[in-house]
Amino acid sequence: MVSLSGEIGIEGSSSSSQAMPESVLPTKAGTFDPPTRLPMARPAFGTEGRPVQLLTNHFNVKFTKQDTVFYHYSVNISHDKSDENHAHSKGFGRKVLDRLYQTYRSEFEGKQFAYDGEKSLFTVGPLPQNNFEFTVVLEDSSARATGGDPSGDSLGEGDQKRSRRSHFTRTFKVELSFAAKIPLKSIALALRGGESEDAQHALQILDIILRQQQAKRGCLLVKQSFFDGNHVNFIDLGGGVSGCRGFHSSFRTVMGGLSLNMDVSTTMIITPGPVLDFLLANQNIQDRRRIDWVKAKRMLKNLRIMTRHTKMEFRITGLSEMPCNQQLFPLRVRNSHGETQIVDITVYDYFMKTHKMQLTWSAHMPCLDVGKPKRPNYLPIELCNLVSLQQYTKALSSQQRVSLVEKSRQKPLERIRVVTDAVKNNHYDEDPILRSCGIYIDKQLSKLDGRVLSAPTLKVGNEEDCVPRNGRWNFNQKRLFYPIQIDRLWAIVNFSARCDLSYLSRELINCGRNKGIQIKRPFTFFEEDREWVRSDPVVRVEKMFEKIKANLPEHPQFLLCVLPERKNSDIYGPWKKKNLHEVGIVTQCISPTKINDQYLTNVLLKINSKLGGINSLLAVEHPCRIPLVNEIPTMILGMDVCHGSPGPSDFPSIAAVVGSRHWPLISRYRASVRTQSPKLETIDSLYKPGADGQDHGMIRELLLDFYRSSNAKKPTQMIIFRDGVGESQFNEVLNVELNQIIKAFEHLGECTIPKFTVIVAQKNHHTKLFLAGAPENVPPGTVVDTMVVHPRHYDFYMCAHAGMIGTSRPIHYNVLLDEIGFSTDDLQKLVLALSYVYQRSTTAVSMVAPVCYAHLAAQQMSQFLKFEDFSGAAGRQGVPELPRLHDNVKSSMFFC
Incomplete structure (x- = not known):
């Protein structure tokens, strides 16, 4: 096994100072003339695994x-x-x-x-x-x-x-x-x-x-x-x-x-239903007098309504400037002599006199405008219902x-x-x-034959084997494979959450001890000053860091941050940006509702991974017995693009690539993340030559890290997992993104281009697998490469995880290129194994871990930009660059 000395912990100067000398890579004569590649044909069918009878939601057509x-x-x-x-x-x-x-x-x-x-x-x-x-x-x-x-x-x-x-x-x-x-x-x-x-x-x-x-x-x-x-x-x-x-x-x-x-x-x-009900629900209020009409106007624009009194349908174009009982409009009327004249009348009076309708609460509200810009047409809100089946496109x-x-x-x-x-x-x-x-x-439903592959055995602490059952395992009475030691300064930061920090730290230390992690007592607790609770999130983070700098004698090894809300705290993005970009401190955010051993174990799994430890390894990884991977230096990439909220937006897309390190391990990764044009799916920064003649792309960064962490070995094989692209984009993956990766090698002077295996992992499809004659989901490890797969291309479906709730969704893996030459069985077993190396949990994940990590890295770093305004930015000055990670943390699994 590769020695991990010098690479465990927060990796800073010792790692980043050892630049791979470009002279070790001989210059290649000539230029690369990329061929046009097409997705490969299926070489063979898999045979390993226990046979299982399945049904699928495909109906045969004659x-x-x-x-x-x-x-x-x-x-x-x-x-x-x-x-x-x-x-x-x-x-x-x-x-x-x-x-x-x-x-x-x-x-x-x-x-x-x-x-x-x-x-x-x-x-x-x-x-x-x-x-x-x-x-x-x-x-x-x-x-x-x-x-x-x-x-x-x-x-x-x-x-x-x-x-x-x-x-x-x-x-x-x-x-x-x-x-x-x-x-x-x-x-x-x-x-x-x-x-x-x-x-x-x-x-x-x-x-x-x-x-x-x-x-x-x-x-x-x-x-x-x-x-x-x-x-x-x-x-x-x-x-x-x-x-x-x-x-x-x-x-x-x-x-x-x-x-x-x-x-x-x-x-x-x-x-669908009354417009007022929608506005109250949308703004999460109960009193109609508290409606924010500026926000309401934005939400209602272009929605379709039907009037209760005439059953006619209209499209909302805006709101009236005045309330219903004050908003005038010109009306043609005939006087007693039969002559036509124009009179101004309020919308309220018009409905009272003409329609004999008594308006109650909407008299003091704006009217809905369903007319044209120069010819408004006003309707009282209480007479309008939103029609059904109007798509909601916001996040x-x-x-x-x-x-x-x-x-x-x-x-x-x-x-x-x-x-x-x-x-x-x-x-x-x-x-x-x-x-x-x-x-x-x-x-x-169509019937088909599937196979269930055996789960890989894991190695945990003390060289102990851990055999997953039904895609799950635990660390009860077990230790982590390589537990880090939090023996330097660390602290707990509390942003006004109701949490007993003394109890939390005591239980965390006890749980860590049982898992092999020795954690010193925290240096101190930092409670947020009440005066800053209602301030802007960026201000709250800055004020907290002023307290941290004033009270800590040295740079902390780690900060545990307690947030007041789960998943949607506005503090999260600014806090992560401050720690990872500006000061270089590994941090773990939590929002505990129930502190028990399972919760604390999950937190410690993330902390251990971020600080350089390893929670578990594949058993075949430990003695280096992974076919075609352990014999030859092999790098595994996971690639994904994270887009902004649905609908028109100038928020840039975030591309992330994670690369394996410490070959021959396949459980440790580093991420490289960049912004790119909104909604662009093809990753455009894999190779990025600058005015200085240097390559500033993501692949170069990951290649140099692989070289430093793998005893000066250069990858001669690359396995690429690409998420988030449809069949129409397969050629772009093969002929645009792969060519960028090759150019990154060439720029470093590499004379031998690696062999590539390129696999697209698709989650957003509609094929489901069911156990014939059974109420439960298909077992973890179920693989299908017949009947519902492409007639010619090399693809297969795999359910690596145990679907505990609802119906499992298999991942559709499309093998576009395999220059390495895996057998069908070996490739499918490798894909399954990579679903068991996800360090954040003790379950197999549905998609291979490198892709999950790429998605996490893109999502987390997109939070760096959460409070910035991008209106028109793409047109004015190009796509704004993402803040780079601090040297202390850039090689860490910060995304765990």
Whole structure:
């Protein structure tokens, strides 16, 4: 085993001063000409493991008319400029095309079409001609904006016989033009392992057919999922937000043939109902007099409401400047002589006199404006309800996320029942377009064979073996493999949390002793001064550090920070930035609600890892028996990108790469983190040459650390795990990111480029695995590489963890490149083993630890930027740089 002397503890000058001399890497002649790489084909199937019978939420699809050809037509809808507003309304295109079909059905010779809601229309077989031009007339029953009249009336008193709802028509020109032919037999070719763009297009058309069916039922469509407005599907998350249960459906080409993947899905919607109820819930208040109307205006803009008195639907454009009983608008009325004149009237008086409606509490509130900027149209809030199925696109609070997870869980048997019923109840076989293609969908979940790999044995303290059971183990009566000693100065900092610090420190010391960690008594406790409790979080942190510097005689080894709130404390980001960026102190934040041995053990696992200790090792890691990894210097990378909150934002994305160190170990890692353009998924700082001729990228940083920590060994093999990319981005991973990594090697003068194994780990997919005939989740270590995998590419599904609650979600691993040459079994066992080296817990994690670490590092360092304003920053001065970690902590597992 590699000696860890000099590398345990807070790694500072001893580590960073030993720069890898670039002269040790001979200069390579010539330049690198990167090849264009494609995802590799499957070399073989795995054979190891205990066989297990499984079910999956894929439904077999038969298509008997492979000679079917889809015809694609481009759709262009134009309209009068006065109606331009309506072109962007929800479902506008579908309404126009539905009316077109009703009016001109004979022109289509009765042939039905599938419309994507935007620019494309598909038919089975050709239409009578390649180009059409139609005039479509839509009758609309929404209010006409006429000088601010809230009801849509053009006249007031004396004209009561007029309809209160103005029916009017809009005229559109619809042009259809032939674009392409897509044969259905391309799917059969893909099922045999062929590559064809037509196959992807044909699958998309089949998905559009399903989406159209749901759109006609009035469902909300979100990507490949659909949601109906039945209130039994709503989950109240608080804050005026609800989770809406629905279904994901997509056709997929898999090894077992064409299948329909049906899964339960959830989207966030605005809770429908009275607008006032939404505002009170959204602002977490009970008294309507305390409503923040500036915030309310932001939240309500562009939401759709329906009036209680006319049942008409409008879109909110703003709020009135004055309260309802003071807000005037011009109204045309006829006097006793029949002459028309304009009078100013308040919205309140208008509804009292014209509609005979007594407004109660909304008289002193602003009105909702549902008109145009120059022609406002006001409605009293108490007459308005938010309509259902309006998507909520902002980030959820931590409480809302917890509530969503708790309330949307489904046990395996329940999930099986729900998705099976969905396939049966949607009557897909009765769809006329699917029938004309000869497509029939099975009503039962597909069966498949899986294998359960044995959990790896772990090594803990005193060279003791620890055998996980059901993906779990514990440190009861056990010691950590390499416990650190907190024998220098340390202290506890309390930011106004109600916590007995003396009891906490005493129990922590006792628990540490049992696990092999010798912890001195804390030097002191720092309590936050009450006068600073309501200050800005950055100010609170600065004031606390003034106390720390004034009262500690030297640089502390470690600070334990007690926060008043769990998960969402505003102190967290500024505190981490101060410690990790400015002063270089390892810190652990806690917010204890119940102090017991299990809680303290979990805290100590994190502290031990951050300070350089090792909680457990793989048994095969200790005597160096990992196939193809221990014989040759091998570096493992985990890569991820963390984006800001949903919706438009200038908050930069955070890219993180963690690299293994102390080869031949695979349990210790260091992180490198950078900002990049908002929403950019491809990591652009792996190699980053500067004006000074130096490479300032992430890979160089990790390579030098590997060299220093691995007895001057250079990696000749690299295993790369990439998280967060879809199938359409595989080529970017292979041909952009991998080329950057190679350039980083070249820049160091490396003459031999390492062999690479590149694996994409996907969590956000919709394939679920179930034990046949059993109510519990699949056992940890379950792997599937047949039937539901790609017909040609090298991929597999693995459930490494024990799903204790709800239904387990397997990770979909896609092996894009394997120059190292792992056998299928060895690679799958390595992936499983890397799920057991996660130092923060005593359970196997669902995804390999390096990817989990990269995600943690990106999330934690994104908190450094939490209180900074990025409005327009990307356009003015480029992406702001992330504060760099202090030399004392940059090599530590600070992210644990």
